[in-house]
Amino acid sequence: MLYALFCALVASAGAADYGNRTFTAVEFGNQTNRPADVLNTESKKMNNIVKGAIKTNSCYALEKKTAFAWGYTNGMSAWNAVKNFSSSSSNYSGKVFDNVGWTRGTKLTEGKWSAFLWTMKNHLEFKSSETDKWTCGSGWVVITNVIVAGLSNYPPMTDHSADWPDVGLATSNYPGDNQGEEKIYNVDLTAYFQLAIPDISVSPPEAVAAVGCSAVQFTAVGTNIQYGVVWSISPSGVSSGACLTNVAGYSVGVTPGTVPQVYKIRAASSNCPDYYDDGKLTVVRAELKSIEFTSDHESGGANLLKDNNSNWTDNGTAYVEPEWGKIPGRTNPISHTMNTKLAAKVTVKVEPSGVTFDLIGDGSDDYVDFHKTGNNSTGSDQEFTVTADANLPDQVCTLTKSIDWKIEVGTNECSAGSSGAHKIYVTYTTPYGSEVTEKRLSWACEACNGGSTPTGIAEKVYTTFASDPPIFSLTNYNVPNPLWRLMEGAPYRGQCIDLANLMLLAIKMIGGSGTIGYVYGSTNADCFSTSSEAFESRTPCANTNHPGTEIILVYSAAGGAWNNWEAVCKVQNTCYGIKLYEGTAIDILRYWLEESGNYQAWCYQDESGWHVCTDPGPYPVPEP
Amino acid sequence: MNKHFFYLIIFLCVSTHIVIGQNTNFATKIGKVPDDYLCITGTVADIHPFIQSHLMWPSKDRISKHKKDLNDNNVQRAVASTYDWLKKVFRPEWVPENLSNIEVLALKADVVGDKDTDGQGHDVIRFRYKVNNYVIEIASTFSRLTLVIQDDSQKSLDLDEEGAKHFVANTMDLFLREADGVKNISLQNIKKGKSGYKGSPDVKPPTCNIWWGCVFWWTDGHTVMFSMLKSDNRPLVPMPKKDWFSKENKQ
Numbered sequence: 057m058l059y060a061l062f063c064a065l066v067a068s069a070g071a072a073d074y075g076n077r078t079f080t081a082v083e084f085g086n087q088t089n090r091p092a093d094v095l096n097t098e099s100k101k102m103n104n105i106v107k108g109a110i111k112t113n114s115c116y117a118l119e120k121k122t123a124f125a126w127g128y129t130n131g132m133s134a135w136n137a138v139k140n141f142s143s144s145s146s147n148y149s150g151k152v153f154d155n156v157g158w159t160r161g162t163k164l165t166e167g168k169w170s171a172f173l174w175t176m177k178n179h180l181e182f183k184s185s186e187t188d189k190w191t192c193g194s195g196w197v198v199i200t201n202v203i204v205a206g207l208s209n210y211p212p213m214t215d216h217s218a219d220w221p222d223v224g225l226a227t228s229n230y231p232g233d234n235q236g237e238e239k240i241y242n243v244d245l246t247a248y249f250q251l252a253i254p255d256i257s258v259s260p261p262e263a264v265a266a267v268g269c270s271a272v273q274f275t276a277v278g279t280n281i282q283y284g285v286v287w288s289i290s291p292s293g294v295s296s297g298a299c300l301t302n303v304a305g306y307s308v309g310v311t312p313g314t315v316p317q318v319y320k321i322r323a324a325s326s327n328c329p330d331y332y333d334d335g336k337l338t339v340v341r342a343e344l345k346s347i348e349f350t351s352d353h354e355s356g357g358a359n360l361l362k363d364n365n366s367n368w369t370d371n372g373t374a375y376v377e378p379e380w381g382k383i384p385g386r387t388n389p390i391s392h393t394m395n396t397k398l399a400a401k402v403t404v405k406v407e408p409s410g411v412t413f414d415l416i417g418d419g420s421d422d423y424v425d426f427h428k429t430g431n432n433s434t435g436s437d438q439e440f441t442v443t444a445d446a447n448l449p450d451q452v453c454t455l456t457k458s459i460d461w462k463i464e465v466g467t468n469e470c471s472a473g474s475s476g477a478h479k480i481y482v483t484y485t486t487p488y489g490s491e492v493t494e495k496r497l498s499w500a501c502e503a504c505n506g507g508s509t510p511t512g513i514a515e516k517v518y519t520t521f522a523s524d525p526p527i528f529s530l531t532n533y534n535v536p537n538p539l540w541r542l543m544e545g546a547p548y549r550g551q552c553i554d555l556a557n558l559m560l561l562a563i564k565m566i567g568g569s570g571t572i573g574y575v576y577g578s579t580n581a582d583c584f585s586t587s588s589e590a591f592e593s594r595t596p597c598a599n600t601n602h603p604g605t606e607i608i609l610v611y612s613a614a615g616g617a618w619n620n621w622e623a624v625c626k627v628q629n630t631c632y633g634i635k636l637y638e639g640t641a642i643d644i645l646r647y648w649l650e651e652s653g654n655y656q657a658w659c660y661q662d663e664s665g666w667h668v669c670t671d672p673g674p675y676p677v678p679e680p
Numbered sequence: 681m682n683k684h685f686f687y688l689i690i691f692l693c694v695s696t697h698i699v700i701g702q703n704t705n706f707a708t709k710i711g712k713v714p715d716d717y718l719c720i721t722g723t724v725a726d727i728h729p730f731i732q733s734h735l736m737w738p739s740k741d742r743i744s745k746h747k748k749d750l751n752d753n754n755v756q757r758a759v760a761s762t763y764d765w766l767k768k769v770f771r772p773e774w775v776p777e778n779l780s781n782i783e784v785l786a787l788k789a790d791v792v793g794d795k796d797t798d799g800q801g802h803d804v805i806r807f808r809y810k811v812n813n814y815v816i817e818i819a820s821t822f823s824r825l826t827l828v829i830q831d832d833s834q835k836s837l838d839l840d841e842e843g844a845k846h847f848v849a850n851t852m853d854l855f856l857r858e859a860d861g862v863k864n865i866s867l868q869n870i871k872k873g874k875s876g877y878k879g880s881p882d883v884k885p886p887t888c889n890i891w892w893g894c895v896f897w898w899t900d901g902h903t904v905m906f907s908m909l910k911s912d913n914r915p916l917v918p919m920p921k922k923d924w925f926s927k928e929n930k931q
Contacts, residue, residue: 504758618917664730665823666919
């Protein structure tokens with residue numbers, strides 16, 4: 057029966073692992089948020105099972121033999137009898153059993169209660185480990201704990217003892233009426249080593265330096281690196297390339313050298329080089345190659361502006377593009393419409409390839425600032441289209457601006473060089489009307505500096521023309537071709553029509569507009585026309601000796617000759633009689649006639665030429 | 681004379697000289713006209729005295745009386761202006777490359793006897809030269825340029841009006857840069873006078889403001905004269921100015 061009872065009890069219980077411990081994953085003390093791939097990488101460095109074995113000094117197994125009571129009136133009484141019974145023990149020296157535990161229970165049979173109890177435990181004395189260093193790859197790491205799977209954690213190389221299971225638990229409580237229990241504990245004595253794995257982080261993780269710059273500092277921080285770190289650079293030995301300098305424990309300086317290249321800057325654990333972290337140093341070379349302005353004034357893909365800055369002729373060759381070049385070196389001026397943005401194609405070479413950068417042009421004003429973000433270098437010449445941050449001034453002027461070009465990689469900057477000084481002739485609109493030579497445009501922009509309206513520009517040209525050159529002469533004129541050569545002064549001299557045409561050319565050079573008009577002698581205020589043949593006329597004259605049609609001509613005392621008209625340049629509602637007067641047509645006629653000795657008269661023509669009609673006149677014709 | 685035969689002569693004459701002339705260069709064979717040579721020996725009627733004075737080459741007495749020093753700055757300027765007008769009006773093959781080998785006369789207040797309308801005369805630049813068979817005489821005042829052209833290898837032709845038209849038109853075509861414009865105008869206006877045929881543009885002021893619109897011409901069947909106002913669509917009116925050589929004209 058007892059056997060049957062035991063069988064029944066055994067059937068109701070099961071074996072268990074002693075300890076029931078929970079193990080945790082590897083932890084990196086200084087960086088708790090290491091990415092999974094890093095953990096995976098680090099774990100792969102553990103090239104074998106990190107475990108050993110405790111060194112057992114002595115052991116025994118102690119068995120409390122079975123106590124059995126029966127004939128009690130209740131179960132508790134029977135249990136207390138066996139619990140308090142001092143049973144004999146058996147000591148199995150040098151033995152460690154894997155089925156230690158206990159068996160206990162109560163049972164009512166034939167009106168009487170019985171109880172039973174049997175226990176057995178192991179006792180072990182051991183040294184936790186033979187060493188406190190774990191060989192790992194080409195080095196070692198510190199063992200911080202020896203984890204005996206079924207028992208506990210122990211410092212390495214320390215002596216300990218352990219008893220299991222705690223058989224006191226078998227008598228700590230009443231099993232219950234008619235209840236039986238069998239506890240058998242297996243114990244896993246495998247010893248695992250908890251390692252102090254070096255965890256290294258290089259700061260900054262990425263850095264960019266321009267070729268030829270001063271050293272870049274890298275620092276290694278981490279845990280379990282008390283034995284120091286070893287710095288290295290890859291690739292190493294690059295001729296004129298980057299090299300390590302100022303190695304000082306956990307920091308190092310890296311001199312970029314003159315070769316654009318991406319380098320790994322590695323800090324490895326001194327005791328176990330398998331544990332390391334890499335910083336990245338990109339040594340960048342950015343070189344500005346050329347700038348081609350695309351928003352300037354062009355015709356058929358070629359610049360309007362010609363390179364003649366020495367005389368007033370049409371000579372010269374269109375300034376070549378790109379306007380700015382490093383090799384061959386040149387800085388060509390441009391002409392550009394005011395109040396619009398500069399745009400250009402900028403060619404730079406950024407090495408090495410694969411660098412993401414922003415291209416920045418930095419001038420002294422917003423209208424010569426440029427930004428082109430999110431570029432990826434190819435290591436070769438690359439062309440980028442850029443547009444200035446702001447419009448050019450809203451007035452005619454001449455600008456001379458230099459631009460500093462750089463690239464930004466992250467928060468790092470690298471100079472690409474400077475361009476300029478760029479001379480920008482800022483005009484009202486696109487120049488036209490004559491060959492756009494620099495001599496002419498330079499003069500026109502200076503003369504019209506600050507002008508922002510058609511009349512504003514016209515006023516400035518008119519004011520400038522008040523002084524010689526151009527030289528005026530009615531009868532001794534010597535008109536050059538092209539007309540711009542009047543600006544040479546003597547021996548060239550022009551009549552009013554020449555100066556008016558020259559003024560119109562000057563206005564058109566700035567991109568403005570106007571017309572040529574003619575102020576005629578007149579009997580009334582209707583004295584203006586854009587035709588050179590719109591004379592006030594009368595037919596026939598009362599004098600029968602005057603054939604044909606008579607017209608009103610104006611005598612100029614200063615010139616000692618007769619005038620068909622006074623040619624003017626008209627801009628919007630204002631007529632400009634160069635070196636004479638500005639205003640409405642009648643204003644100009646009146647001013648002209650009021651000059652000393654001037655007058656207007658009816659004139660007729662016969663085979664000998666023109667003649668003044670004094671009979672019947674009126675002679676002179678009264679001023680309107 | 682058979683009219684068709686006459687046209688043939690004209691055609692051959694013009695064709696010959698077109699071959700000789702150089703369209704893009706100055707005349708290369710400039711000859712001197714003998715001092716006593718006169719294109720017009722008789723009386724010319726029905727032409728304004730002012731123009732008559734330009735048509736007739738001045739006598740030695742007139743030259744002696746009115747001759748002005750060519751070194752005078754004002755005279756030099758007048759000579760240069762005349763040469764510029766010559767280049768403007770003539771086709772280049774009839775223009776001497778310069779006037780260095782040509783005798784130039786500057787006549788102060790030149791008049792033609794009693795026929796001058798105001799009796800005071802005008803300053804005038806005169807010179808003549810020969811290109812191939814053609815004698816070319818120039819008379820230039822402040823306001824007017826007169827060209828006298830004669831083929832001295834041909835005799836005077838007995839022209840009717842139609843023949844005169846063609847004679848003048850072909851001479852224009854041969855000598856004048858703006859021949860087409862002149863020809864179209866002149867052929868509509870031709871009349872026979874006492875001494876030959878004369879004509880003028882069918883254009884009147886104020887539209888007559890460029891030289892070929894202000895040309896007057898005359899022919900006696902041997903000599904052709906073109907006289908024109910120095911009009912060039914500029915502000916200055918070619919008003920007769922007698923004292924062209926005066927210093928007060930200088931500016």
